Amino acid sequence: MTTELEMDIAPESGKKSLDIGQILRAKRLSLALDERQVATELKLSIDSVYALEDGAFTRFRSATFARGYLKSYCRLLGLDHNPVLEAFDQQQLVKESHLRPVDNVQVQSSGRDPIFIIVSFIIIAIIGFVIFWWPSQSSEPEEAYAAAQQEQISEDNTQLEASEASSNLDSLAAAEDKSEPEPAELDSNVDFSELADTAATLAQGSGADVVTGLSAETIALLEDAGVDPEQVEEATREPEVAPVVQVETPEPAVASHDIVIQFSADCWTQIRDSSGRVLFSGVKTAGSSLELDGQAPYRVTLGYARGVSKFIYKGEAFDFSSYVRKDLARFELK
Structure with missing residues (x-):
């Protein structure tokens, strides 16, 4: 058996890749922040902060989530996120390079192989079973169904005849009981x-x-x-009165959901109702939408406000641009 090795090598970038975790850690220490403070601000677990600073991006559910957390971390530290995200994307391309063994030897099965003969016999037996036994079994339920249908039709005809006979008897009895009223004698003293x-x-x-x-x-x-x-x-004779025409007024359209949001880019979103219950908390990807119902007032937080293409509250478009601060929007819907 001969084996060839094929290797997909990512194109060289011509520059040394950045150490993302070291950059984040150094900037955090220069700002005198600890990991727990960062986790609280980003609403992440402290283990996730450790993973970002160690460069262990495989601990996250997907590369999209890791990329979003890096972007939020850079904004918190006041760093330019573009070089960090470019380095992250370059690392993901390098990880896609891998070795794949290719086996060029094809084993041809022989017609005299015992395993081949046994498998062929089993397949032929299954085909014969399906051809001869299955039609005979499937015809029995059809015959039983036809007999049940015929019996039901006979019972319906019998009940129909009985009801017709009963109605005829009732009509005859009513005709016998009905008598014409005798004309009243005219009183000669009527004025x-x-x-x-x-x-x-x-x-x-x-x-x-x-x-x-x-x-x-x-x-x-x-x-x-x-x-x-x-x-x-x-x-x-009474004068004729024109008929009154009632005009139906259309009912106003009712909004199907209290909150409808459409996203054009990845955006971390959290919405709470008046009871403090979290209706949704997480990242919505580009092209997705979110529909929620609850008890007003609602407290809304949008981690990347520019990622929201449309925000509808109770059937009307809502403009939250006045609540945006550095791509973060926090507001309340009453």
Whole structure:
């Protein structure tokens, strides 16, 4: 077996790489700060501060987090973060160089190999099992399902016939019980002039629920009493009222979330509600968004304010530029 070694070598930068940890430590000591003070200001653990000064960037979850912490550390110490971040990026490129063994020898399997024969036999047995046994098993559930469907249809038809028969019996019984009312005998002592006044009074008090037209029997009684039916009908007729059209007013749009933030660059973000509960605390990467709901007022801290492309509070854009100090924004939303 022959083996070749391929090595990817990163391009040389032409300059000596900076010792990032030594630079940070020296600047911190010159400012008379200890590790615990730095950890408190950056809201990191003291072990993370040790890792940054030792150059142990692999202890962090990703290179993006380590790069962000370095940038924040440089700002805290008053250092220019550009040379430090360039050195960090150069170190990451160097770490990507590695050795990869390449094996050019290909082992060809022989058809007489016992392992090859056993594996082939197992594969053929599985294929035969699937072809012959599976269709017979899958057909049984289909037959059972069809039988259950047929039984359900029969029960539905029986219930439908029973309900129709019951409704027919009820209609016949109601028809037998219903009888036409006998016409009332006309009293010869009825004062037909009072009848006309009563009809007009009832028509005026009943409103839209009374039919204004007079029946043939009423017209005959009025004519027999010497009253003009047209005058009675005219007195009972109500003027037409135009229908009232109700116009529906659209309901105002309701914001789906109290806080909506969109990010164009990596930004450390922390948001607390009125109870002091932390709704979110961490780094949001470029292109991501954050949607939160809680109890106002909210206390918001943005570690890199320029990384926020849009900030919406209760459905309206919020301008927090007046609260930004050296790319750090702290404000309260009521």
